[in-house]
Amino acid sequence: MKAKVSGFGIFYLSLFFVVLYLPVLSVVLYSFNASSSTAQWTGWTLDWYRQLFSDRVIAQAFRVSIQVAVLTALLSAVLGTFTAVISLWVTNRTKKAIQGMMILPLIVPEVALGVSLLFFFNALRLPFGILTLVLSHSLFCVPYVYIMVRLRLQEIDVSIIESALDLGASRRQMVRTIILPLVAPSIVTAALLCLAMSLDDVIISTYMSGPRSTTLPVHIFSMMRVGVTPKVNALCSLILMGTFLIIGFSQLITKKRRFS
Amino acid sequence: MKQPLLALVELNKYYGDVHVLKDVSFDINEGEFLTLLGPSGCGKTTLLRCIAGLERIQSGDILLAGTSIKELAPNKRNVNTVFQNYALFPHFNVYDNVAYGPRMKKSMGEAELKTKVAEVLELVQMSGYEQRMPHQLSGGQRQRIAIARALINEPAILLLDEPLGALDLKLRKHMQTELARLQRKTGTTFVYVTHDQEEALNMSDRIVVIDQGQVQQLGSPREIYNNPANLFVTSFIGDRNIFPVEVLQVGDDYSQVRLGEDVVAVRSSPSARGALSADDEAVLAILMDKMRISCEQMDNAFRGEVVSIHYAGSQIRIEVRVAGRILTVVEYQKLECECQVGDSVFVSWEESGAYLLPQEDGWEERGL
């Protein structure tokens, strides 16, 4: 039996959601404002979007971001899933070590992580660009894939795995025919989350970007520092739309094939 | 002598410091229905998993048709398991579940596989369910698919780990007959794990009673029921009144014992014969449904006072206090004497239902 939610509770919750989404909605709203200032509303326009599409710098940054995000998502999905799956077999000691390692990138503040990677890649004389961006992004993405896949693995009955082995499957066959299909929805969701996180990262990307490989968030950040401009609004709104597409896609995948 | 199908030789298994299997040795013959029976945590499931290769043993050996299989991975052993919760692959339909083993071993082409799947589904009476997903099946149906999925591999031994545990009583009874039928029809050796004595007694050719990681007794259901080897088996199988008595005289066939003021003669168990002598404390075990209540004085009976009378369907359970102990008597017909709570009565028993055993330390504390 659960406690009933009072009218005040509903009111509080609604108010909270209004405040939670008001900033997001106002960004979208003002992207359609004909005036270049938020001070007044002078009518609807799509001019700011038009301007965006003719902006070469933004287009370049966007390309970089997409490349980095897709590569990061793929790399992280593979590494994270691999790690989660092998955690089924390694000894407890090793499992603890893996868990500790996985948590490390999540608890070190991003600035410190970014700075340390900056020093590291500098020392290695690695050229800053797509490679450094993907490596650094995967650092905070792999743990998420690992955690999400592991949670799903824990839901799988151990006897299903055992019975596959018992029926004559080798370990490799079992992973391919049983584990991977069962965790696939989680892998996809996790990979999409990685995509979103990589597309959103400002802090680490600031240190990892090369001269011709600024990511979109880093570029947007520098635009925002100048102040509020409707062009930024339009850009942000487009990104929001892209995000919603990704979320919709991930919902579709998780809903589609779910068992027991 | 014929070589046993499977020989277990002094198996030992530890989980950390816990010694879960202690020098377990016995043979399993080809074509038999063998049951591992014991309370939960006794090691019977662990033993099954060791045979399947899902657990490693620390010492001892497992010989399948004379060849050691203890180092083989589960997929290399010619034994298959039916798991307690069926463990069907949730993302495969019935056909793909059943076809899984042959496909992984690449042992037959798809055409042959199709006939074979149809055959085993027929065998477990699940023809026509090929396209169903596991979550669309009832518990009993899943059970049948799990069995079919194992049988298609034509294992030398089929291991069943409490397969009926999750079913309701009626279905369980039905599946008991069904399993026995399957076993006879396929001629496959079944090794069956259960904690349910009734299941074991009904289905098995032989029963291995296990407690605390050790084999307590191995024999046919009849032997085990009628001649339990020790106190554990006595208390675990059959509903018995078990209580300490004082030994007055030990004979070859009969011994004289005393409970309170009553002196009776009872059959000596084989284990009691050598071990007991006069003035020892021993344990008397009497099957509840072999006991009778009467109102008149009789020989070879205990005098007691009726504590309660309970009608449970066709049974009448009467509790009688004898020398400070409560004995339960189960009668099926109308009571011989119309006794009531508080009445003084005499409790007797059929000779075959009583059994004298040596006392063992600490058995009462285990609460069996």
Next chain:
Amino acid sequence: MKTWKRNLLAVPILVWIGLLVGIPMVLVVALSFLSRDHLGNIVYQFTLDNYRRVLDPIYLRVFLNSLLLALLTGLITLLVGYPVAYITSNLPPRRRALALGLIMLPFWISSLLRTYGWMILLGNAGLINNVLLALKIIDKPLPMMYKFSTSLVGTAYMLMPFMIVAVFNSVDKLDRSLLEASYDLGASKWKTFFHITVPLTLPGIAGGFTLVFIPALGLYFVSDLLGGGNTVFLGNLIHTMATRGRNRPLAAAFSMGMIALVLMVLSLYMKASKDKTGEGLFQ
């Protein structure tokens, strides 16, 4: 398979993280003890100067600012987020799923966008001022941007979902019969809440606080955009030192200071929640 063979599988991942986190961290430690010349190049000479400067009152102030920001962020997200989590867990299934979706959605939305939204709301020509002016409640715009409190609002807003999810997970696991037992024994609603609910959800509170506190130390773009650099925080300082300031050894020393703060909070968390590996934070 033999044990060592099984563990061999873990080597790639351990090497990978070790390489990208372990070595860089060691590098930061090493760097924090090195000097630099006036051009900003690193000189391989051992010094404690960087740490001496960290303790300089001017820089110590930065530490305090950051600590205050992170603590207040934790407090605000807890006070606002706890009721949200609590109410959500009590909702009937469909509404509950909706509320949970709305709580999780911001994880996916660009954090720059969410910060930028506050610039639009709080600016002198922003939405709030516009509305207040139009309603004639004020006659000239209220200055709300570029303050410590602006950074605080932005940071708290950014990290709110972490707190709610952490608290929700433990509120949801709460055995409701305990609450009923408490009512049954005559405790009032509030008494039950503070004596039963809060102590039992302490792991969630501790987890949420930790999850919010750590990033709050380093979210420099929020304080940069909303605070306008009027209050200097650790994140901004490290960022500036490492990039434009060209004082990497000092940036390294400050990073060490920041990590020390994180470790302090983590150890407190582990004590409060009895979670020995810190794993519970991310489940």
